[in-house]
Each structure stands twice: as structure tokens, then as C-alpha cells.
Amino acid sequence: MRFYSFFEQTLQSALDISLAVNLKTLSEQLGLSQTTVSRGLNGYPDVSETTRKRILEAAKKYNYSPNSRAKSLATGKSRTIGHVIPTNSQHEMVNPIFGDFVAGASTVYAENGYSMLLTRVPEDAEIDTYNRMKSSGAVDGIVLQGPSVDDKRIDFLRKLDIPYAVHGRSSGITSDYPWVDVNNRRAFQRATDLLLDLGHRNIALLNGLEVMDFAGRRKQGFIDAFKKRSIEASPDLIFSAEMTEAYGYKVTTEVLATGSPPTAFLSSSLITALGIRRAIEDQGLRMGRDISVVTHDDMLSYLPNGDSEPVFTATRSSVSLAGRILAQMLIEKIEEKSKGPDAHLLEAELVLGQSTGPVSVR
Amino acid sequence: MRFYSFFEQTLQSALDISLAVNLKTLSEQLGLSQTTVSRGLNGYPDVSETTRKRILEAAKKYNYSPNSRAKSLATGKSRTIGHVIPTNSQHEMVNPIFGDFVAGASTVYAENGYSMLLTRVPEDAEIDTYNRMKSSGAVDGIVLQGPSVDDKRIDFLRKLDIPYAVHGRSSGITSDYPWVDVNNRRAFQRATDLLLDLGHRNIALLNGLEVMDFAGRRKQGFIDAFKKRSIEASPDLIFSAEMTEAYGYKVTTEVLATGSPPTAFLSSSLITALGIRRAIEDQGLRMGRDISVVTHDDMLSYLPNGDSEPVFTATRSSVSLAGRILAQMLIEKIEEKSKGPDAHLLEAELVLGQSTGPVSVR
């Protein structure tokens, strides 16, 4: 009895100063073996209901939670998924869709008892990081974000023989790999179609960097829309750069000063579209009357759909959805509920704003 | 000899199929003890230069990296820092500054051999998550983002007795805690001052949710600017809600329809400012001529400073900087290079756009 009360006391004070209660202490307290307690906690069938109840109560009382490091060492699973953000850009700021994607994915991780390990490394150290993630046993799976054209990392991940999934696709990679993507080509083709329908011919495309795979697809959609009407998109009005606001401002200012300025702008990013609008306003032109701006990656998804207000299709929330789907896919792969590489194409629409939305040529 | 070549072969094939090389295999291969190899890799002084060289070469050759779980189990340190994003909002999208902050912090983590563990949990499970993070030994430190007024989580973290740091402050918490914050009050006071200088009197403030601590500070700055001139800010023009675009659109539309519409808008968020602009354009008014919009949390930081172009102060990049500073502070706390709670106040300025910037009353 003195013995037990000693432990009681130890545990109580441990509780107070938040010292870790481990399986050993807990089992001693319960007068059971570590094995039984472990089984009780992990829902094994071969433990009586009464003992299980006792175990769970004690665990709760002493605020026990298993040491995840020890658990993962014993099981060989870390229940953690690695995401890598390359520091590829000059500025520290990050594309807003990054947050949406991460939010979507980590929600699903949390629901399934996984956590997300986020690392930011220089682009040239990325392969090395994947390598270490795997061989250090830190993660059970890896997510590759924003693939470039013919992305060598995809083959590398396959060879690394670790579950992985790609947000976006990579043209040039012929082998199978699991991905989740939106239909960039079709979305931009539709947007261009709309502007062409309204009579625009001089349309400027402010695209992202063409090493990024999605940029190539968007450009293709733009060009295809013209081709289908047997007209040619002016190559002088197709721009490609990192999607900053300065880029939008600069290009728009320059292009509006030429002999035949565009009557409409199609932007690959909201940030860039901000620069475009700013430049247009500087020229004394009015959005939605003198000129049209259509942008993808918009934040209008906050506006309620199906109301008296104009309908805005949620591009940003589709990114978050992509995160969810991809996370689910990866978890299933890790837990071997599914095997082969999956592919999911999300149907993203373009965002058409009210005042900044397309108008016909005057 | 046969013996060594057997291992050579084993290791080689392990390399090919990317099987984990562990300390045991590596030391057997080298003909050394695990102890020596471990010491060699971790830079202990008591190992001869020649052996150290051999060890490092072999480690590189066989692509060895220590199992982080085992290491952390043995050392009691996880070299991981936990961030929690509460799922407090109706929508899945996340404030863009979240990405900037995370990017800044994780850069510093990476530089110091730390990684970031990101979890997204329902708001009511947050305390529980911190608890588990600590008692499961998953993290060495915790970052609290976006505190509310009188945030109970701060006291909880202190009691949890784990290194932590807060991005933002919490009025009502009198005890010391480590934080990094911008001067929200002063920034909004200055912006309001500027608009008052230009002759505006009917200024609308579209603020964030007032449970969030930063929103309270911003409102205070707004009110103070009026007070200093012995005039009163109209309470009817102060709004508070989650910073969506719909919020900006709705409030602006309504307020412009009243008898004395505001001549200027001050917005707590770029997203909301988008809604404000959209509504203004719908009324046929022109930005930067008929009306002024000043917004905080802008993305204009992409524009180069000190050029011929107007100077835009980098609010977004200051968030990223906050992430860096906070990460550095937390790491020092974890490694016990510093002890007491630190406080850093970053000097954030308001962003004043060119066309959308403030104009005097006409």
C-alpha cells in the first residue's frame, strides 16, 4: 500500500509539473504489464473490457500520451508526411495558393492522425532533403508541389521508393505517377473564348514562369482558343515571368503605350492582376468599361455563390480541395489501401469579376 | 576478406534499392564500433582525424543519415517546432499572411537543422493538441499564431513548461511572454492622420474581427487619430468582421447608399479592400479620384523600393521577417542560449497605393 501511494504521489506531482508519464509508470500504477496497457490503448481485441476501461481512465487521468518517437521507432512508421517548399524566388513571400493547399491537406492529415512536416530549402538542396527525409525515417510519404516541365524530382521520388503524390502534373514525364491537378488548359481556353466572343482580338496574356508546368498548359489553352477560330494570338502580347505585382504593373504600362494596346488582359495570378489594374487606372482608363481584366487564382471564392450577387467560381477553394484529395490519396497509399498511381483532375473554373469582368469591345 | 566483400555487396545492393543504412551496418562496414562512428559523425573531439575522415567518407558513400526518431529518443530532443493553425473560419482558405509567416520561420528552422510540424485542428481541440505535442515528445517548442484578446492559450503554454513564442500580442495578459509583433496601433493612426490631413472626415474603417488582438489595436489607432484633433470618429463607420471580400463589398455598397457616404476607406486586409474597390467601381466612382482606399496587409511589397516608382512599404515582407525573428528567438530559447521572455516590435508601415492611394476631398 505504501508502495502504491508512493506512485500515486509521484504521478500526481508529475502531472502538476507536466512531466512525461510513460508507459512504464502508467502500467506500474495500474498494476498491469506494459504489454497489456499498450494493447488496451491500441484497441487490441484480446484484452478484457474491464481492464481496457481501467486503462483508458488512468491514461486520461494522468494525461498520458505515447512518445511518438519511441512508437515510430518500434513500428517503423512515423505518421508524418513531408512537404518541401523550395526557396526558388527572390522574395520571401509565397504564392497565396500555398496556404490554401497546405490548409486543405493538413486538415485531412489531422483527421487521420498524421502530421505535416514542412521544410523550406534552397532549390538545389531539394533532392538531398527528400533523400534525408526518407533515410532518416522522418516521414512516411512525400508531397511534391508545383512541378516544372519534365520535372526530374518525380523520377527521383519513384526511385526513392517512398509513397508520394504530386500537386500538378509535369509534361514530359511519360511514366505513371500519382497527381492531383486542375484543368489549366481548358480553363484558360474558356476564358480566352469568352473574350474573343466579346469581340476582343488584342488580348494580353500575363502568364507565370514557363518552367512551371501549369504555365505551359495555360498558354496552350490561350493559343488554342485563337486557333479554333483560325486567327493567330499575337506573340508580342504573351508574357511570362514570376507572378509579382510589379510584373503586372510594368508590362501593362508598357503595352498600353504601344500603337495597338490590348483591350483585354488575362492574368495567371491575382497578384499580377493587381498590378495590371493599377496600371490601367494610372492611364485614366476605367476597369469594366474601357478594358477587361480576367484573372485566374482569384480570391473571390469568399463571395457567396448562387445569390443575387454574381456567381464567382471558387478557384482558391479548389486549391484547398486539391490539398484534401491529394492528402487522402497519399494516406491510402501509405496504408496500402490503394496501390497504383492515381490521377485526379479537378474541374477549376475561371473567376469572372463583376466590375473587373469582361466587357465587349467598344 | 570474404567477410568484408559480403558486407560490401550487402551495402551496395542496399544502396541500389534505397534500403536504410543504419549505424550498425555502417560501423561493421568500417570495422569500427558504433560508438566511434557515432562520435565521428557528431564531431566529438576524441576521435582521430584519419578515422573521422574514413567515417565521413563511408557515410557519404552509403548515403547514411541517422534515424531521426532513434536519435530523438536517445537524446530527448526532437529538433522540431510545432505550429498550430486553428480551423476557426467558415471557409477553408487561409489568410495570405499565414504563408509568409510560415515561409520566414521555416527558412530559419532549416538553417538551424530544425523542422516545422504543422497541424490544423478545430479551435476547441487546440489546447489538447499542444498538450499532446509536448507529452508525446514530438516538438521542442511551440509557436502560437494570431492571439485573441486575453488569450488563455498563452498561460496554458507557460504552464506546459515548453519553450514557446507568440506571433502578435494579447492585451489582458499581464505576465511576461515572448512575442514578435508589428505596431498595429501606430500604423493605423498614421494612415488615419494622413486621410484627415487630406480633409477627409467621413472615413470608414473596415476592421477584422475584434476578438483578434490586432484588430483592437488597429481600431485604437484609428480612434486616437481623430481624438488628437478633438473630433469624433463616427461609430457608424467602424465595422468589424472576418476579412473576406464579400464583407468589403457588402459594407461598402451599403455605406455608399447612405445620406453622407464616406470619402475614404481604411481596410484591415487586402482581401477586404478588393471588395471595397469592386463596390466603388460598381457605383461608377473612380478610385484615386472620387474616393480613397488605404489598405494594410497589402501585397505591394513586390514592388521595388526607392525607385522612380512610388515607394511601397513592405507589409507582407515584414510578416515574413516576423517569422524569421520569432523562429530565431525560439531556437535560442530551446538551446538555452537565452532565457527570459523576449519582445520584439517590428515597425510596420501602411501601404499607400498609387492610383488607389489617398486623395484630398474634392
Added chain:
DNA sequence: TTGAAAGCGTTACCAT
């Protein structure tokens, strides 16, 4: 300068 062995906190196999 090097090595043997104990220990970190779990799980899992094999008994009973």
C-alpha cells in the same frame, strides 16, 4: 583513441 553495454519508450513475438 576506441569499444561494450545500458538506456531512451514503444511494439510485437512467444509464452502461459
Added chain:
DNA sequence: ATGGTAACGCTTTCAA
């Protein structure tokens, strides 16, 4: 239904 014990891969103490 329950318990003893050997792993998991590393660090660290103690010896040599």
C-alpha cells in the same frame, strides 16, 4: 486474457 522479453537505431557512460 495477460506477461516477459527482444527488438527498433541511436547516444552516452564507463572501462580499457
